[in-house]
Amino acid sequence: MVSPWRAGLGALPAIAAVVLGLSVGLGGYTFFVARGASYLRNDPAACANCHVMGEHLSAWEKSSHRAVATCNDCHVPHDLVGKYLTKLSQGARHSWAFTSGRFPDPLRITATDRRVVERNCVRCHSALTATMRSTDDRHHPATDSCVRCHASVGHWVR
Amino acid sequence: SDVTRKQDDALNPFYRVVELADTTTDPAIWGKNFPIQYDAYLRTVDMVRTRYGGSEAEPRTPTASDPRDTVSRSRLDANPRLRQMWAGYAFAKDFREERGHAFMLTDQEFTERQQVAKQPGTCINCHASTYAAMIRLGNGDLTKGFEVLNSKPYFETRKEVTHPVSCVDCHDPKTMQLRITRPAFMEGMRAYKASLGVKDYDPNRDATRQEMRSYVCGQCHVEYYFKGPEKRLTFPWANGLAADSILTFYQKDGHKDWTHAVSGAPVLKAQHPEFEMYNQGTHARAAVACADCHMPYTRVGAMKVSDHHVRSPMLNINRACQTCHKASEDEMRARVETIQSRTHTMAAVAMDAVLELTNDIAAAVRADSTLPAIARARDAQRQAQFLLDFVESENSMGFHAPQEAMRVLALSIEHTRRGQTLLRGGPAR
Amino acid sequence: SDVTRKQDDALNPFYRVVELADTTTDPAIWGKNFPIQYDAYLRTVDMVRTRYGGSEAEPRTPTASDPRDTVSRSRLDANPRLRQMWAGYAFAKDFREERGHAFMLTDQEFTERQQVAKQPGTCINCHASTYAAMIRLGNGDLTKGFEVLNSKPYFETRKEVTHPVSCVDCHDPKTMQLRITRPAFMEGMRAYKASLGVKDYDPNRDATRQEMRSYVCGQCHVEYYFKGPEKRLTFPWANGLAADSILTFYQKDGHKDWTHAVSGAPVLKAQHPEFEMYNQGTHARAAVACADCHMPYTRVGAMKVSDHHVRSPMLNINRACQTCHKASEDEMRARVETIQSRTHTMAAVAMDAVLELTNDIAAAVRADSTLPAIARARDAQRQAQFLLDFVESENSMGFHAPQEAMRVLALSIEHTRRGQTLLRGGPAR
Ligand SMILES: [Ca+2]
Numbered sequence A: 001m002v003s004p005w006r007a008g009l010g011a012l013p014a015i016a017a018v019v020l021g022l023s024v025g026l027g028g029y030t031f032f033v034a035r036g037a038s039y040l041r042n043d044p045a046a047c048a049n050c051h052v053m054g055e056h057l058s059a060w061e062k063s064s065h066r067a068v069a070t071c072n073d074c075h076v077p078h079d080l081v082g083k084y085l086t087k088l089s090q091g092a093r094h095s096w097a098f099t100s101g102r103f104p105d106p107l108r109i110t111a112t113d114r115r116v117v118e119r120n121c122v123r124c125h126s127a128l129t130a131t132m133r134s135t136d137d138r139h140h141p142a143t144d145s146c147v148r149c150h151a152s153v154g155h156w157v158r
Numbered sequence B, C: 001s002d003v004t005r006k007q008d009d010a011l012n013p014f015y016r017v018v019e020l021a022d023t024t025t026d027p028a029i030w031g032k033n034f035p036i037q038y039d040a041y042l043r044t045v046d047m048v049r050t051r052y053g054g055s056e057a058e059p060r061t062p063t064a065s066d067p068r069d070t071v072s073r074s075r076l077d078a079n080p081r082l083r084q085m086w087a088g089y090a091f092a093k094d095f096r097e098e099r100g101h102a103f104m105l106t107d108q109e110f111t112e113r114q115q116v117a118k119q120p121g122t123c124i125n126c127h128a129s130t131y132a133a134m135i136r137l138g139n140g141d142l143t144k145g146f147e148v149l150n151s152k153p154y155f156e157t158r159k160e161v162t163h164p165v166s167c168v169d170c171h172d173p174k175t176m177q178l179r180i181t182r183p184a185f186m187e188g189m190r191a192y193k194a195s196l197g198v199k200d201y202d203p204n205r206d207a208t209r210q211e212m213r214s215y216v217c218g219q220c221h222v223e224y225y226f227k228g229p230e231k232r233l234t235f236p237w238a239n240g241l242a243a244d245s246i247l248t249f250y251q252k253d254g255h256k257d258w259t260h261a262v263s264g265a266p267v268l269k270a271q272h273p274e275f276e277m278y279n280q281g282t283h284a285r286a287a288v289a290c291a292d293c294h295m296p297y298t299r300v301g302a303m304k305v306s307d308h309h310v311r312s313p314m315l316n317i318n319r320a321c322q323t324c325h326k327a328s329e330d331e332m333r334a335r336v337e338t339i340q341s342r343t344h345t346m347a348a349v350a351m352d353a354v355l356e357l358t359n360d361i362a363a364a365v366r367a368d369s370t371l372p373a374i375a376r377a378r379d380a381q382r383q384a385q386f387l388l389d390f391v392e393s394e395n396s397m398g399f400h401a402p403q404e405a406m407r408v409l410a411l412s413i414e415h416t417r418r419g420q421t422l423l424r425g426g427p428a429r
């Protein structure tokens, strides 16, 4: 398992980018206009500040999880350190991508972020899925990913 | 694995009541630890029809020689042309729709195919819980035990086993992880992977968990033959898994299952190549496993378990398909049946064709048995018939790989065409 | 900056600069109101190859009789057996890979097929912006204008039009909603829906928006014939849209496109049945439209617009496929190419077969032209060839309906087989 600390260290350059961005102005401008401070809050609207997130917001509003999980519940690690590191790294990456306009369309979740999400599935559904996760092992590394069957739970954009 | 594994410190959802040894065969003992799985496992006695699958109970009066009180529908009666296609082979005597795992041992023991031919012990590999028997017969050496099993006559081997496929055949009792217990599958996969440039493949070492969710089924739901006088159970995969790759293997090897009673052709019988056909389909490409559809997760109380009532997904569309596919149940059934009815119709066309060729050869032999074209026409029949049988005996009626099943039928008709023109020489008489 | 502009964009997606009339044909005028769509529309001049699609520019020196400075690859040179299959027909003279919409008018005007046969005005229906011309020629009556168009020789009709398919052909200029402007499609759909028990179907009144996203393409990307001396453009859908339903229609109707130069068979040419084939596939069942894959939504600033650079989705996998499919681009390409290469290989088998039959018939005629089997063998060739051509001329190489395309090829081989055995009588000589 990737420890939150290791994930955090991986995000350090990104934090630097945000800090640098803020001071240089470009990233800071985006962060400001896009109401970047709200990135750190738990309100789904904070994500939808960027219109490119709008589709996911409206799909989430129709999803089975609208009443039980916000964007952050799924997309941000829930240990304190990992949480802010991820937010900052995502925030920096998204701000930069948004400003430069260079990103895949439709959006594609990164492998790292998918792991974040799936840890969150298990965080909430730990007891229920304990049985199915009991046969995971190092020999057969690809675990039964949740998303390969439940891709639609957060938002079904299709 | 790092995603979901062991987040909760001691991930041990089961309350172990009994200790299980590596060779504990009786599923009832496992059932003490895993009652939900065991209960579902027992339900494989249920018989329910779907349009092209499932099974239907035909009541019968038990006799001394066959104590079964139900059998499933005869496929020979449903499609009598099968008797012609298999003329001269035990299958023309008795061939039934397959049913749940609970029946595998009795159905094998009492099929009339046992009466028309002396079967080897090899048969037992896929119809019983053989793991403990192999370990015992091999004195701890699985492969050696496998060889002993193959070498005896069927009814002797029969005495070595008690249960249909059981927990021990699929699971490591310590961890409950899946494991491969069948040497024929290990050897088949090693040959197949070698053809792709992968050396010394060992599924128990090299497969992912997701692959294992199909491999455990691929130990039995596959095409096979008995190799050599030792009757070694062999999966013909050294050239690949597709129908024509397997045919190439048999063409090189020269193996034949029997001589066709009508045409004299040295023919082959294809049998339940679910694993091979599935591997040509979109679902396999997308890493969807047999267990995903045939043993879907089911919520039981506060647990999500794999449904050990292995059966047709058409009896469980909601769980088997609808987590991934958002269409309605009726729509999913309609998609499957559209695919299946196309396959069904074309298989009938290919069968009429190959039977025509069979009769043509017989007529040619009657007219002049020294005609050199006869040998080549017989070879064409052998190929056409094997390809058709590959689709016909594959139990999803094309669903596991819709385009591929149709491709194999097209190839079958093409071989028949070739055989018929060979036999007749040039046109215009 | 980008961010502030994006936020503004969302407020007023279209800024109308000019007023558009019902018959404004020049896309540049529409482009004043919809510059994004217009710019993309202009890019259909791009020529990029994919494994089985797209197009490749072959430079040529313009001449007085043909001013084009590029053409696309000749499919006759790529597969010379097509010349034999179409022997005696204009297609054997010139047939090229199709390319972007920008070329449709010139490619039609300057194909060598125009030189070997006098073509009717009917041709123009699918190669130009004809809506305004039809309204004008029919004095406001679209159907009447359509009839006038069909009745003239091609080169006269050619003078009535200026642009390739344009905005006005697909859009209502007031609302920008999609509309059907082609009487042949209206009539074809009416006949097709009637066969399903739906009376008096009118796509402009009865179709859903999602259906319209395929119907606008179905006005041209379809099999057709010229009916009667009026050369009315007709879609042969009264028995259904599948290849064999269409063949049934032609068998009843007796229509032939030409007499085969080698065998004398009354044969048919199938042409670009994308709409029909697509309708047999899983994507159509799942209500995925042509526009979803060939004109996928594209983000431009804060807006999502339909990509009017209509082209192969293999040049745009991220947008065309990944909204719905989470697999990687490489994996999606591999899935498509697996399907296509199977179709490609089997189409070659079916073509060898039907050409053998063609030659057999010719040999039989040479030997004894009064042989009664000849007529039936010619009919078998007609059917086999049409079915093969249906797949061969369908431009997705099987992708639009993988299992169905293979089924049609299997049927083609079956007809060839029948023709060859007919011709030879019984076996054993
Ligand atoms: Ca069955």
Ligand SMILES: [Ca+2]
Residues within 6 Å of the ligand: C053, C054, C055, C097, C098, C099
């Ligand atoms: Ca093209």
